[in-house]
Amino acid sequence: MKFWSRFIGLILIAAMAVGCGITHSIPQGKYLLQKNEIKPDESVPRDERITADEIGRYVRQQPNKRFLGTNFYLWTYFSANPDKQNWWNNLKRRIGEAPVYLDTLQTERSASNIKIYMDSRGYFNSEASYSIDTTSRRRAIVTYRTKQGRPYRIGEIKYRFRDRFLAPIILEDTAASLLRTGNVLDFTVLDKERSRISTMLRNSGYFNFTINNILYEVDTTVGGYRANVTVEVRQNLTGYNDRGQPIMGNNTVYRLRNVNLFSNYDPTVARSDSSYIDRLDTVEYRGLNIIYDDKLKVRPKVLRQTIDLFPNHLFSAKGIQDTYDQIMRVGYFRSANIQFEEDTTATEVSFIGSAANGRGVDHSISTREGYLNCNIFCTPALPQSYKVELEGSTTSSFYGLRGTVGYQNHNIFRGMELLDVSFSL
Numbered sequence: 001m002k003f004w005s006r007f008i009g010l011i012l013i014a015a016m017a018v019g020c021g022i023t024h025s026i027p028q029g030k031y032l033l034q035k036n037e038i039k040p041d042e043s044v045p046r047d048e049r050i051t052a053d054e055i056g057r058y059v060r061q062q063p064n065k066r067f068l069g070t071n072f073y074l075w076t077y078f079s080a081n082p083d084k085q086n087w088w089n090n091l092k093r094r095i096g097e098a099p100v101y102l103d104t105l106q107t108e109r110s111a112s113n114i115k116i117y118m119d120s121r122g123y124f125n126s127e128a129s130y131s132i133d134t135t136s137r138r139r140a141i142v143t144y145r146t147k148q149g150r151p152y153r154i155g156e157i158k159y160r161f162r163d164r165f166l167a168p169i170i171l172e173d174t175a176a177s178l179l180r181t182g183n184v185l186d187f188t189v190l191d192k193e194r195s196r197i198s199t200m201l202r203n204s205g206y207f208n209f210t211i212n213n214i215l216y217e218v219d220t221t222v223g224g225y226r227a228n229v230t231v232e233v234r235q236n237l238t239g240y241n242d243r244g245q246p247i248m249g250n251n252t253v254y255r256l257r258n259v260n261l262f263s264n265y266d267p268t269v270a271r272s273d274s275s276y277i278d279r280l281d282t283v284e285y286r287g288l289n290i291i292y293d294d295k296l297k298v299r300p301k302v303l304r305q306t307i308d309l310f311p312n313h314l315f316s317a318k319g320i321q322d323t324y325d326q327i328m329r330v331g332y333f334r335s336a337n338i339q340f341e342e343d344t345t346a347t348e349v350s351f352i353g354s355a356a357n358g359r360g361v362d363h364s365i366s367t368r369e370g371y372l373n374c375n376i377f378c379t380p381a382l383p384q385s386y387k388v389e390l391e392g393s394t395t396s397s398f399y400g401l402r403g404t405v406g407y408q409n410h411n412i413f414r415g416m417e418l419l420d421v422s423f424s425l
Contacts, residue, residue: 022074077097178193284305
């Protein structure tokens, strides 16, 4: 108990000494930002209340970090001589942290940012205010207070398809939609829904589809704190006419044409030798073009089992990611890079049916179906490695050393098997 009492006493004395030293280093007319306090609107139900952690991300100024309750980093920074640039003073500056002085302009911008964030969450009548409490020790505590107000909720949800070929695909997936009538009109959720639709379409062959192809039209004039939401699915920009006007066309759905695996690709040689790719040999196995230099070191069957991509299959972003994960999981390759080249040939695909326009009238819609060449560049790790480890042990009457010698082979039977053998000496 005496030890801990003395230890705590020393900490308190050190903290007081550090605090006094810092106070004398603060310039006249400036205040050190000591703390940000955030008080959310507690009148809002807990499940809809914007938390202090969320609000805190939009406060532009944060106080200096602390160590064991003291301003150790700030004290270390101040202890450096500003007129000297030797290693000792530079070390203090690197370990320490420059002081954060209260900037009321940044405080005002923080309150404005908090207001904008609450608006984006559907609380358009929100308010954000702040107060500053300064102390005689030239410290400042800033308190931010919020008032969320009554939120707008989603009313009617509509879809507008500029690319009508996508109508049946998206409408059949609305059960997974993040937008629900009666929910708070949260623009972060609207952004997540754009990403969800984009991901779904990219897993269905739409290689070039992005969140920028989806726009929202929000009508808050319907009354009753409700807002109708229209989801607009745009066509893709295909070019410009002679007058500089954009030419729009339906989004292209892509299939894989050639799947090329560079099984022992050397990026260093490829960058320095323009004829490197032309010198490589190719063997085809079940739709996989295995391209190699000098000698095929892994059996084609094993590589085919690792690459789950096939010609004429629809492009799928998830399938590409799964293939990359599988390549790296086997442990034979050091790195992998999957790239795509758009084939210049494309065909027209038509759809006939009332689902295309949603008005119960048969209508023919056409879109383009293109092809992608998939190039998988894989660089193997070192095929063989060795390790030597020494371990010391002691007893009351003996001191000894034990050595371990190990050997690893990542492809001993040309099947990307790992042989790991070690011996203790």
